[in-house]
Amino acid sequence: EAGVTQFPSHSVIEKGQTVTLRCDPISGHDNLYWYRRVMGKEIKFLLHFVKESKQDESGMPNNRFLAERTGGTYSTLKVQPAELEDSGVYFCASSYLQGSSYNSPLHFGNGTRLTVT
Amino acid sequence: GEDVEQSLFLSVREGDSSVINCTYTDSSSTYLYWYKQEPGAGLQLLTYIFSNMDMKQDQRLTVLLNKKDKHLSLRIADTQTGDSAIYFCAETSGTYKYIFGTGTRLKVLA
Numbered sequence: 001e002a003g004v005t006q007f008p009s010h011s012v013i014e015k016g017q018t019v020t021l022r023c024d025p026i027s028g029h030d031n032l033y034w035y036r037r038v039m040g041k042e043i044k045f046l047l048h049f050v051k052e053s054k055q056d057e058s059g060m061p062n063n064r065f066l067a068e069r070t071g072g073t074y075s076t077l078k079v080q081p082a083e084l085e086d087s088g089v090y091f092c093a094s095s096y097l098q099g100s101s102y103n104s105p106l107h108f109g110n111g112t113r114l115t116v117t
Numbered sequence: 118g119e120d121v122e123q124s125l126f127l128s129v130r131e132g133d134s135s136v137i138n139c140t141y142t143d144s145s146s147t148y149l150y151w152y153k154q155e156p157g158a159g160l161q162l163l164t165y166i167f168s169n170m171d172m173k174q175d176q177r178l179t180v181l182l183n184k185k186d187k188h189l190s191l192r193i194a195d196t197q198t199g200d201s202a203i204y205f206c207a208e209t210s211g212t213y214k215y216i217f218g219t220g221t222r223l224k225v226l227a
Contacts, residue, residue: 004159005158006159009157009192031213033213035215036216040219040220041219042121042216042218042219042220043160043207043215043220044217044219045213045214045215048213055212056213072202091159091160093160095213103146103168105150105162105165106213107162108152108159108160108161108162108214109159110158110159111159111160113123
């Protein structure tokens with residue numbers, strides 16, 4: 001089966017510009033998550049979708065970040081306007097079950113490396 | 118809040134064993150994972166352990182869990198140059214909110 005795919009793999013933008021990241025989860029996975037790793041620090045949870053509904057967006061840093069999952073398939077994460085501190089690697093993950101279990105861990109994509117200059 | 122700590126760097130010689138350590142604070146941790154990130158790649162699930170286990174072995178990988186001390190370790194036997202990567206420890210109490218460590222960069226010297 002195809003894994004979680006993310007596009008683009010890299011993005012370099014200037015401060016104040018807008019960037020949209022895309023994630024295609026594993027087919028059949030209703031649960032989709034966004035995480036990010038900023039400046040070599042720990043990877044942190046941003047938000048969770050079940051199908052097209054946002055279940056938990058407690059990790060979203062501020063209102064410059066907007067995540068959508070129209071139709072319950074792929075998801076986009078828009079940063080507008082981007083700031084320097086938004087630089088990092090944004091990971092998408094998906095799972096069949098909501099939450100984690102012994103046999104249903106989160107499957108992560110390759111990430112999008114965002115650089116804001 | 119919950120925290121997971123790892124040392125940042127580890128360097129070993131090819132053929133030696135590597136031991137990557139991780140400590141966590143959440144006493145309700147149920148699942149603990151080790152992920153590997155190779156350069157330019159995503160997070161690959163290496164292995165995992167349930168909190169009621171002390172040890173799990175999977176080919177060259179051995180995971181040890183000391184629940185009393187909240188300490189998790191990953192031992193890689195016969196380390197190869199292809200094992201060079203960043204290794205992330207992660208824990209969860211069963212939810213989707215994984216708490217990750219900062220990652221340990223393993224460098225294998227030929």
